[in-house]
Amino acid sequence: MELNNVKESAPLPAPGSGSAPATTGVLIVGAGPTGLVLAIDLARHGVPALLVEKAGRLFPGSRGKGLQPRTLELLDDLGLVETVLRAGRDYPRMLDWVGPDGTERGREWDMIERCEPTESEPHPNGLLIGQARFQDLLYAHLRSVGGDVVFDTEVTAVAQDTDGVTATLADGRTVRSRYLVAADGGRSGIRRELGIALRGESVDPKPMLVADVTVTSDAVLDDLNWHLWNGSPDGAVIICPLPGEPRLFQVIAQYADENAVPDTSGAGVRKLVAARTPIAEEQIAEVRWSSDFRPRAALADRYREGRVLLAGDAAHIHSPAGGQGLNTGVQDAYNLGWKLAQVLRHGAPDTLLDTYEAERRPIAAGVLGLSTRLHRTALVGENSRRRSETGQLGLGHRGGPLSSGRAGALEAGDRAPDGPVPGGRIFDLLRGPHFTLLAFGTPAPALASDLVRVHELGPYEAYGRGLFLIRPDGHVGWAGEDGTGLDDYLAALGAAPRP
Numbered sequence: 128m129e130l131n132n133v134k135e136s137a138p139l140p141a142p143g144s145g146s147a148p149a150t151t152g153v154l155i156v157g158a159g160p161t162g163l164v165l166a167i168d169l170a171r172h173g174v175p176a177l178l179v180e181k182a183g184r185l186f187p188g189s190r191g192k193g194l195q196p197r198t199l200e201l202l203d204d205l206g207l208v209e210t211v212l213r214a215g216r217d218y219p220r221m222l223d224w225v226g227p228d229g230t231e232r233g234r235e236w237d238m239i240e241r242c243e244p245t246e247s248e249p250h251p252n253g254l255l256i257g258q259a260r261f262q263d264l265l266y267a268h269l270r271s272v273g274g275d276v277v278f279d280t281e282v283t284a285v286a287q288d289t290d291g292v293t294a295t296l297a298d299g300r301t302v303r304s305r306y307l308v309a310a311d312g313g314r315s316g317i318r319r320e321l322g323i324a325l326r327g328e329s330v331d332p333k334p335m336l337v338a339d340v341t342v343t344s345d346a347v348l349d350d351l352n353w354h355l356w357n358g359s360p361d362g363a364v365i366i367c368p369l370p371g372e373p374r375l376f377q378v379i380a381q382y383a384d385e386n387a388v389p390d391t392s393g394a395g396v397r398k399l400v401a402a403r404t405p406i407a408e409e410q411i412a413e414v415r416w417s418s419d420f421r422p423r424a425a426l427a428d429r430y431r432e433g434r435v436l437l438a439g440d441a442a443h444i445h446s447p448a449g450g451q452g453l454n455t456g457v458q459d460a461y462n463l464g465w466k467l468a469q470v471l472r473h474g475a476p477d478t479l480l481d482t483y484e485a486e487r488r489p490i491a492a493g494v495l496g497l498s499t500r501l502h503r504t505a506l507v508g509e510n511s512r513r514r515s516e517t518g519q520l521g522l523g524h525r526g527g528p529l530s531s532g533r534a535g536a537l538e539a540g541d542r543a544p545d546g547p548v549p550g551g552r553i554f555d556l557l558r559g560p561h562f563t564l565l566a567f568g569t570p571a572p573a574l575a576s577d578l579v580r581v582h583e584l585g586p587y588e589a590y591g592r593g594l595f596l597i598r599p600d601g602h603v604g605w606a607g608e609d610g611t612g613l614d615d616y617l618a619a620l621g622a623a624p625r626p
């Protein structure tokens with residue numbers, strides 16, 4: 128099937144109709160946060176894509192409940208940050224409950240070091256929002272930009288040739304695409320089918336339980352604090368209020384015994400909470416969702432096999448400590464989206480997609496090390512206070528295959544800082560799928576590209592004097608004191624004609 132000029136997706140035929148395969152530019156497998164962000168990004172780049180999800184609905188649990196500052200900047204670029212900020216809340220202060228029956232209020236502290244916004248970092252603090260709620264917002268946004276999720280649709284096999292990928296669905300239908308992105312989670316069947324090893328280690332052999340519960344108003348819990356009971360010999364329990372609904376909390380319980388088998392039934396969750404905290408079983412009105420896991424840290428050997436790319440938990444799995452997993456996954460999607468657009472819509476060479484692994488895999492390796500260290504040294508308790516290392520604002524691609532030059536205060540690969548400009552902010556200029564050339568205190572060269580928006584601005588210390596080409600994912604791609612080499616750089620990305 129000819130896929131070279133796919134301009135739009137041909138829809139999935141009805142089950143059992145036996146008609147021709149659906150066709151699309153990119154088949155995204157898995158509507159978790161990674162797949163949803165990629166689908167939104169591809170939609171704004173005008174790349175035909177199909178997002179399939181084996182479940183009948185989005186994941187209902189709160190598991191990844193922390194959005195890091197860099198993710199808020201990504202959401203700003205997608206035009207979604209205000210909505211998400213309204214739906215979430217600041218991290219509550221930790222409260223240690225002490226005393227023989229756990230009813231005395233002990234120390235209070237901030238789990239996350241709070242910082243004031245600055246001109247260059249408008250979102251310095253993370254946001255608390257349950258993953259299910261975040262995914263609902265992503266899904267609504269995806270629909271508002273013309274995309275959707277095809278639910279109850281499981282990919283069971285993947286075959287590829289020089290032109291494209293054929294994915295077989297559980298009911299026998301097939302989808303033909305130029306590329307396939309496996310955003311199918313930590314147990315990725317596609318990763319396994321491709322024979323890509325996920326290498327790593329157990330972070331902690333002891334199991335953990337996670338559950339979403341509603342708690343009656345007469346229970347000791349308030350909605351203002353993140354509550355910790357660390358006195359039980361069976362293990363600690365931390366209970367965090369979730370924004371969006373009064374009296375909804377996420378329970379995380381550790382087990383001191385590595386042979387323990389968590390009982391994730393509603394009765395089991397009630398019993399555990401009642402045994403380790405002063406909350407009575409009958410004060411847990413509802414157990415909405417529960418699960419158990421043993422924290423592991425592992426990284427895929429490679430992120431790409433031909434026309435199939437791995438993203439999110441399919442490529443790296445983490446301990447929940449430090450709130451890195453979901454955030455790293457959505458940043459994968461953000462890195463990959465514009466590259467797929469350059470290849471599929473603007474004639475960039477397929478090798479541009481190799482830079483996805485080159486840029487993102489080292490970042491995942493570093494983030495895995497961080498979350499493992501935080502888990503082992505400071506999962507709960509006062510020394511669990513997180514500093515800027517978890518915010519992901521300092522992550523970049525210096526020395527990477529797409530990073531060229533330096534000027535002023537920045538080197539190519541760095542995150543593009545925000546700042547004031549006449550009538551608005553730098554992030555206003557960057558928002559959208561385009562490249563942006565920022566010329567600070569120096570004239571901008573004429574460019575033969577309609578993918579680049581050019582702005583001449585006065586000197587600004589976060590950048591310094593010079594020319595800075597900002598990629599669609601908010602990183603400096605190229606920097607220089609004059610425009611020498613910029614046309615060549617853009618041409619290599621398919622963003623300008625060859626000079």
Ligand SMILES: Cc1cc2nc3c(=O)[nH]c(=O)nc-3n(C[C@H](O)[C@H](O)[C@H](O)COP(=O)(O)OP(=O)(O)OC[C@H]3O[C@@H](n4cnc5c(N)ncnc54)[C@H](O)[C@@H]3O)c2cc1C
Binds near residue numbers: 156157158182311454
């Ligand atoms: C207790 C806990 C707390 C956490 N806290 C945080 C936190 O604070 N911050 C953070 O960043 N992360 C956190 N995480 C991690 C976070 O939940 C994951 O990193 C995140 O869900 C990964 O997103 P994803 O889209 O890559 O994969 P997933 O969310 O796993 O989504 C994969 C999707 O693919 C679908 N799928 C699978 N196979 C197929 C198939 N063959 N065909 C079609 N669909 C398929 C699945 O049904 C699923 O919907 C936490 C995790 C846990 C367990």
